[in-house]
Amino acid sequence: MIQLDKVHLQRGIKVLFNNADLTIHPGQKWGLIGANGTGKSSLFKLLTGELHEDAGHCKIPKYWKISHMAQEVGTSQQDALNYVIDGDAELREVENAIENSQDDGQQLAKFYGQMEHIDGYTAASRAQRLLVGLGFSTEDESRAINDFSGGWRIRLNLAKALMCRSDLLLLDEPTNHLDLDATLWLEQWLQSYDGTLLIISHDRDFLDNVVQAIASLENTLICSYVGNYSAYERQRAERLAQQSAAHSKQQVRIAEIEDFVRRFRAKATKAKQAQSRLKELERMEKIAPAHIDSPFSFRFPEPEKIPQNLIHLSEATIGYKTEDGDVPLASKINLGILDSTRIGLLGHNGAGKSTLIKTLANMQPLLAGDRTEGTHLNIGYFAQHQLEALDLEASCALHLQRLNEKASEQEIRNFLGGFGFQGDRAFEGIRHFSGGEKARLALAIVAWQKPNLLILDEPTNHLDLEMRHALTLALQAFNGALVVVSHDRHLLKNTVDSFVLVDDGKVTAFDGTLEDYQSWLAAKDQQVTPTSSQQALNPSASDDSPADKNTDKKAQRQSAAAQREKLKPLTNALKKLEKQIDQLQSKLNQVEQDLAAPKLYESGNTKLPALIKEQSELRQSIEE
CATH class of the missing domain: 3.40.50.300 (P-loop containing nucleotide triphosphate hydrolases)
Known part of the structure; x- marks a missing residue:
C-alpha cells in the first residue's frame, strides 16, 4: 500500500505539507483535489521518486510498476501507434532481448515465452483500441507525433500511460483535452482498471463515477474523505454549515439557486429533462455551503438590450x-x-x-x-x-x-x-x-x-x-x-x-x-442487430415462426424446414471453423513435438526462433 506518515515537504520558502498523513490500499481509486499551488503535482512527484520528503516517510512497494501521464508535449517523427505501444516498457525490453539473442537458442526460447506471458502479440490491437477510444481515427495511427496539435499530443500521452500494465496509475487532469465522448470512454476504462488509481481532476462528474475516496489538500494537510466527490461536498458542507460566520453568505448563495430553480420550473416543457434538472439543482442547494470559502464569485452583467x-x-x-x-x-x-x-x-x-x-x-x-x-x-x-x-x-x-x-x-x-x-x-x-x-x-x-x-x-x-x-x-x-x-x-x-x-x-x-x-x-x-443465431434461440422473434397456435402439422414442418434452411449457412460455417481448428491443433502438436528435441537448443541452431514464433502464432489463432 501507499503510506505517507507525517510528511513534511517544502519548495523554496513555501511549505506544501506539514505532518501530512495518507494511506491508500491496493486497488483503491482516489481523487486528489485542492487549490492551485497546494501541492497536488508535488505529491505525484513524491510517489514517482522525482521529489523526496524533507521529513517523515513516503512508502510505496518497490515492485510496483508506476504509470504516469506526461503533461509535456514533445516533438517526434515516430508514428502515433508505436508511440503508444512504447508505454508498455516491458514489451519493448522483451522485443529488444529477442533481437539480440538470435544466436542463443535457450535465451530465445525464454524471451519468446515472456512475450507470450505478457500478451505481447496483441500489443498493436490493444494500442489501437486505446487510440479509437480517445477519439483518433484509423488514419491517425500512422501519422507522426509532430503532425498533431498540442491537445492531441496530450491525448497520446494519456493513451501511452494507459498502455502500461501498471500497479499504480497517476493521472493529472486526464479529461482536460477530451471531448464528452472520449471522457465517457475513459470513465468506463478506469472503472474496469484493477490497479491503484490516483487522479487529479477538476471534473466533478468524472470523479463521482470513478473514485471511491477523496484526498483534499487543505492547509498543508491531506484530509481524507470516504466516497466520491459528491460525498466529499456533503461532508464538507455539513462541517462548514456549522460555522456561524459563514451563515449569511450561505443563505445568499442558496437563495440565488432557489431563484434559478423557480425560473426553470416555470419554463420547463419536457417532463423528463425537467425532473432530471430539478434534481441536480436541489442537490446544488444542499452542497452550497461547501463552496462558501471559494475565492471566486462573479456574475455576467445585465445585458443592455435583449432582443427576442x-x-x-x-x-x-x-x-x-x-x-x-x-x-x-x-x-x-x-x-x-x-x-x-x-x-x-x-x-x-x-x-x-x-x-x-x-x-x-x-x-x-x-x-x-x-x-x-x-x-x-x-x-x-x-x-x-x-x-x-x-x-x-x-x-x-x-x-x-x-x-x-x-x-x-x-x-x-x-x-x-x-x-x-x-x-x-x-x-x-x-x-x-x-x-x-x-x-x-x-x-x-x-x-x-x-x-x-x-x-x-x-x-x-x-x-x-x-x-x-x-x-x-x-x-x-x-x-x-x-x-x-x-x-x-x-x-x-x-x-x-x-x-x-x-x-x-x-x-x-x-x-x-x-x-x-x-x-x-x-x-x-455497437450497432447491435439480431443475427440468425439469435433468432434461432428466440423463434418467436423470427418472421417464419407460426402466428397461429392452431397451425396444422404440415405448416409446422414447412416452418421448421424454412428455419433449418436459414440456419444452414451458419451450420456450414461452424463445421468449417471446427475443421480449421482441428488442422491448427494438429500443426501445433507437431511444432511442440519438434520443440521437444534436445538438439534444437544447441548453439547456432537457426530453426528454433521460427518454431517458437510459429508455436505462439498457432496458439493465438486457435484462441481467436
Missing part, C-alpha cells in the same frame, strides 16, 4: 473550405436562438459541434443557406484559441480598460476580484500566468462586454473545481441566451435546459438527458 430573436439559421450548411472545394459537415440546418435559449451541443468528435459554434459566433461563414441576426445582438464568444490571443505584456486590468476607457480603476479592480485577481495581481503582466489564470481572464473579458448571447466552446478547460462551480452559478444567473459545448457534465446539467445533437450530417433536437445520450452513444457504437 438573436440568430436564425435557415437551410444552412456548415463546414470548411479547402483548395479542392467545400467540405460540408452538416446541412439543411434550421436553428433559432431566442432570448430564452439555453442549449448544450452534443455529438461525436469531428461531427461539427465546434464548426456550428464558430458559425453561430460569426467566426466562420456558411457554405450554403442563410444566417440572420437580431437587432442589438451582442455575442460573448469563448474558445480555447482566445487564450493564445491575449497580450502577454499587458495586465488583466489593461485588457479590460482597452474595451472601456471610461471605466474607473476601482471598478476594474472590483470586477477582476470576482475572477480571483486580487489586489496588485490585477495589474501584473500575464506572461507568467498559468493556463487556468489565462482562462479566467478570457472569461472576464467576455463578461465585461455585457453580452446577451454567450457562445462557449469548452469553457472549463484549465479551470479548477471552485472556478467551475463559480462559472456554473454565474451562468445560472445570466439573463441572456446560452449555447455551450462542454465535456463537463455537471456544468451542462445545471445551466442548459435542452440539447441539440450534431450527428451524421444533421443538427437535430435531442429529446433526453445526458444519461440518455450516453446510452445512445453505446448503442450507436
